Amino acid sequence: MTHLPRRTFLKRTLASAVLVSAGSSLFAPGWALAAEWPKAAFGAKKIDEAVQALFGSSQMSPSASIKLKAPAQAENSAQVQVQVTAEMPNVEAIAVFVEKNPSPLVAHASFSGAEGYFSARMKMAETSDVYAVVKSGGKLYMAKQNIKVTAGGCGG
């Protein structure tokens, strides 16, 4: 497999770009992120960098009010269904991260009238923890679940 060299290559070439973009996100006001596609957050290679770039903070507390519905084992790593329901009031945004993907951020939804719910199908590179991060009342909450990816797709 060409997996590892490729990743190292990406890390080296993009390391400087990530540093620059992570720096610039410190100065970007939160509301601007909703209008522009958050390039820095999607380009980040580590989950805490991605959370920081997206929300301007990586301080999260675990919450039982977030229901993350995903399979314990994914039969097809290119189509993994995730559903996030945030049962707290004033949900501003929901973001989904796969810790071990080349770029952890999968999707980010912000709400201005719709309920705190987001679902999508996503690709996973390998077995990993999946994080649902919810922004509510200016604070970040999270829930996580491990999804096992079977390489052969035989359910073993």
Place this chain on the structure above:
Amino acid sequence: MADRQTKIRTKTQGGDTDVLVLVSHPMESGLRPDPKDKDKKIPAHFIEKMTFALNGKEVANADLGPAVSTDPLVGIKLKGAKAGDKLKVTWSDNKGENGSGEATIG
């Protein structure tokens, strides 16, 4: 140009409306090697923004990354939407393509 369909399905039950949006889109991550030339990668091509508007007012917007599956199926929930309300979903991708779909809540 490839035909990109935007399909919307809504289901209302007890005041809550489930909205599911399906767009025919390759969602190419840019990491996959080209089958014809192993040294090259297929260029990234994925939806970046998706906006949901109810009766012309934005209710949610989503930023998608290349890790969202091919033919993305995105779901949101609305509260208090009435029959006859118009839902419009628009999307745009990293190559400047865009599309939209409309549905009437039933």
